[in-house]
Amino acid sequence: MGDVGGGKKKIGQEAREEKGGAMVAMGAAGEYNYNNMKDLLGDGIFAVDGEKWYHQRKVASVEFSKMVLRDYSNAVFIYNATKLASIISEAARSSKIIDIQDLFMKSTMDSTFQVAFGVEIDSLCGSNEEGSKFAEAFDDSSALITWRYVDISWKIKKLLNIGSEAVLKKRIQVVDDFVHKVICNKRKQYDLLKKEDFLSRFLVESQQDPENITHKYLRDIILNFMVAGKDTTAVTLSWLFYMLCNHPSVEEKMVEELILATKEIGNDASIGEFAASLTEKTMDKMQYLHATLSETLRLYPAVPLNPKICFADDTLPDGHDVKKGDMVAYMPYVMGRMTFIWGDDAEDFRPERWLNNDGVFSPESPFKFTAFQAGPRICLGKELACRQMKIFTALLLRFFRFKLNESSRILSCVTST
Numbered sequence: 001m002g003d004v005g006g007g008k009k010k011i012g013q014e015a016r017e018e019k020g021g022a023m024v025a026m027g028a029a030g031e032y033n034y035n036n037m038k039d040l041l042g043d044g045i046f047a048v049d050g051e052k053w054y055h056q057r058k059v060a061s062v063e064f065s066k067m068v069l070r071d072y073s074n075a076v077f078i079y080n081a082t083k084l085a086s087i088i089s090e091a092a093r094s095s096k097i098i099d100i101q102d103l104f105m106k107s108t109m110d111s112t113f114q115v116a117f118g119v120e121i122d123s124l125c126g127s128n129e130e131g132s133k134f135a136e137a138f139d140d141s142s143a144l145i146t147w148r149y150v151d152i153s154w155k156i157k158k159l160l161n162i163g164s165e166a167v168l169k170k171r172i173q174v175v176d177d178f179v180h181k182v183i184c185n186k187r188k189q190y191d192l193l194k195k196e197d198f199l200s201r202f203l204v205e206s207q208q209d210p211e212n213i214t215h216k217y218l219r220d221i222i223l224n225f226m227v228a229g230k231d232t233t234a235v236t237l238s239w240l241f242y243m244l245c246n247h248p249s250v251e252e253k254m255v256e257e258l259i260l261a262t263k264e265i266g267n268d269a270s271i272g273e274f275a276a277s278l279t280e281k282t283m284d285k286m287q288y289l290h291a292t293l294s295e296t297l298r299l300y301p302a303v304p305l306n307p308k309i310c311f312a313d314d315t316l317p318d319g320h321d322v323k324k325g326d327m328v329a330y331m332p333y334v335m336g337r338m339t340f341i342w343g344d345d346a347e348d349f350r351p352e353r354w355l356n357n358d359g360v361f362s363p364e365s366p367f368k369f370t371a372f373q374a375g376p377r378i379c380l381g382k383e384l385a386c387r388q389m390k391i392f393t394a395l396l397l398r399f400f401r402f403k404l405n406e407s408s409r410i411l412s413c414v415t416s417t
């Protein structure tokens, strides 16, 4: 976490930033209503430690590494990216200004739900009324839960008028009812073994271990994946397109690379044909795209501040004393900008820093590039997220150019290439 000057120090109750480091001590956990997150997260992977965490991490890691989930999720990402491209195409034809972050949020909601539950909710086009209601309630609940957790901006909650406990309860109820229905429907399907979504894989597990993998467990684990995967991916895509608007030379290089990588299908391919060509083999050729995504996450990590709570009194490696219940946070946002870690050009957007001399992507240690966390709790969906972001970016950049709408500062105006 950087040099904090040696010697033993007490971490106070006030939030304070340490000199030269990216660590903040934030006082006792009780103040932050840690347990209040449980009404949405339940006993899912984010909200538990010890045995419960270990079990979920083990089962989920096995599922994530399977080829079947890879193939299925690729198909889902291509399907949803194509849908998004059609909407943008329509907007470009009529010179309509769009809020691309809103579209990314809906699109990643649809992809994540489909990969998780094997059901299409289509919040992007709104064709499934029940699905769209779920999506809205889920968004409200996860936003409220996050606000509660960090215990800031309750004034904003009030302003938005969705922050009361009663409203939150109702929203979570909508989420629970819908998820309950989806799980019950899925249980009735006889060919679960052949289904590729996350829920079906866990249901097969639960037939072998019904005592541990209960209905509630399934609800918790899958909703946690939704919370983990949806906003993080959409926000990163939004920052990426924002950065491309401000760095046209980077965008140009990305386009050159993707045209070269897909040259076999020719220049006249339709959106659908081009999307179908985005296989793993093709995507592997897009090293500059991967570098640009990593560079975006370095400067704009989707989890900019990551707080942890101490189980017991301890002394950190740099000499700080911490007490049981203290909250200690590391800050990927700050670490991504430290010259101590990244050199004098730390604040520059320079994807090339991720490429070796042959133009091949060269990963950094997760303890240096902390956007996905490091150690035993490193993000389980990193590879899945990168695949989704690469597919969306390649497809959109092949057919459109984006401009920032200066008047609203919303990334919006689009032209067809």
Ligand code: HEM
Binding pocket: 045, 046, 057, 112, 224, 225, 226, 228, 229, 230, 232, 233, 236, 301, 302, 303, 306, 370, 371, 372, 373, 376, 377, 378, 379, 380, 381, 382, 384, 385
């Ligand atoms: C750009 C996209 C993403 C970023 C930046 C990101 C980042 C992170 C970070 C920082 C953590 C650590 C949280 C903590 O310390 O409590 C984490 C954990 C996790 N992520 Fe991601 N994530 C992304 C996408 C995804 C996706 C798409 C999924 C799955 C659908 C996913 C699944 C998980 C899970 C299950 C954990 C909990 C791991 C554990 O506690 O053992 N993430 N992610």
